[in-house]
Amino acid sequence: MNIEVSTDNIKFFEALSSATRIRILEMLAGGAMNVKEIAGALELSSAIVTRHVQQLEEAGIIKCENASGIRGIQKICNLDLDQAVLFFRPRGKQNSTITHSIPIGLYHSYSITPTCGLSSDTRIIGLLDDPRYFADPEHTKANILWFGSGWVEYRLPNYLLGNQEARYIEISMEICSEAPGYNDNWPSDISFFINGIEIGMWTSPGDFGSSKGVFTPDWWNHGTQHGLLKTLLVSTEGSYMDGIRISDITIGRLGISYGQDIVFRIANSETSGNVGGVTIFGKNFGNYNQDINVTIDYLNKAKA
Incomplete structure (x- = not known):
């Protein structure tokens, strides 16, 4: 993905401004995880992780899908980007x-x-x-x-x-x-x-x-x-x-x-x-x- 450094893409940059969200991306680089698994690895509540995941998803960095699990519906998270190229000069x-x-x-x-x-x-x-x-x-x-x-x-x-x-x-x-x-x-x-x-x-x-x-x-x-x-x-x-x-x-x-x-x-x-x-x-x-x-x-x- 090509990203121009402008206020039009502020959601993308805000999504990367959190150490917790960066840790989530590091974990997802190893494969898909559900919200409960991420919360356990970070020692955070599922509610807090859900908010971080939502911000990453709104920025287009990850993609989430609902899937049936043993204990009901799970939210499965995957990286939706492998790379992003920043353009500091408007194209x-x-x-x-x-x-x-x-x-x-x-x-x-x-x-x-x-x-x-x-x-x-x-x-x-x-x-x-x-x-x-x-x-x-x-x-x-x-x-x-x-x-x-x-x-x-x-x-x-x-x-x-x-x-x-x-x-x-x-x-x-x-x-x-x-x-x-x-x-x-x-x-x-x-x-x-x-x-x-x-x-x-x-x-x-x-x-x-x-x-x-x-x-x-x-x-x-x-x-x-x-x-x-x-x-x-x-x-x-x-x-x-x-x-x-x-x-x-x-x-x-x-x-x-x-x-x-x-x-x-x-x-x-x-x-x-x-x-x-x-x-x-x-x-x-x-x-x-x-x-x-x-x-x-x-x-x-x-x-x-």
């Missing part, structure tokens, strides 16, 4: 953003090898470890998908007009490796491509199944439970994963222009150093109740 009012949420089952092309499969939040789609079912019409309903190696490709909408140019594209998703069953120590070199250009690679540390995903359905017993929320950013300066530079590829090299779809590929090649597969989580699975979120920031070009 002007010519900048705008376009946002999309792409369901993970809406890939348009794929080439994958087992182990593999897809599932909605109510049932497995087709047969496990049979790549043919990635072409099943039901694949559009998938809330989780996984493959041992290969790639899936998404077409991202591009609504830029002829007088606009992209300044950055940001893509966030919950993702991890794919091991048979699960294995928390199962590295996988996952590469990301936009319009056929490799943006960079991130090594997933494992396929996480030792603890239940916050939003993973109770009926799910197929190993993998949750991933890690990763944010890919390609700007005028280069490409970054969670704020860490992964390549020198800039937004200008991607050919994002009027009338052209944006093709996004997630891949784990059989020639990688760590062939550990890919698992992608959508809504109602994992620790983050989201699909593939895309933000394109653009600038209205000056008239000649």
